[in-house]
Amino acid sequence: METTLSFTALGGVSHSLDAAQExxxxxxxxxxxxxxxxxxxxxxxxEGFFWLAGGIRADGLRNARIVIDGTLKFVDDRSGWPTKEKKKKGKVPLDTIEG
Incomplete structure (x- = not known):
């Protein structure tokens, strides 16, 4: 038995830099x-490319396959990556997306 997840059916938006964090x-x-x-x-x-921001993390995956027929592009300006406020460091990129 297998389960297939479509990135677009889950809400992934193609060709939109503004959608990178989402x-x-x-x-x-x-x-x-x-x-x-x-x-x-x-x-x-x-049928498209998808902008992503940093902070994506997956630990201990089992029985998982990612099929990339399109293109994943990461925002190269880290100021667009998700951040978290740290007392002594100010805003720093997240280790993982919190949502």
Whole structure:
């Protein structure tokens, strides 16, 4: 038995730099949902490219496959990445997307 997740069906938005943080949150949420006893497949469709911000993390994935037919692009300006306020350091990029 396997489960297939479509990035666009989960809400991923193609060709939009403004959607980078939300796309990252969706991507990480999908990865976390894949940690099951059955095979889970996350599909990135070929009909577009998807901007992502940093902070995506997935630990201990089992039975997970990511099929990238499209393109994932990461925002290269870290000021667009999700941040968290630290007392002595100010705003720093998140280790993971919190949402």
């Amino acid at each position: 796309n990252s949150r969706i991507f990480e949420t999908a990865l976390k949902s894949m940690n099951t006893t059955t095979l889970s497949i996350l599909e990135i469709p070929k």
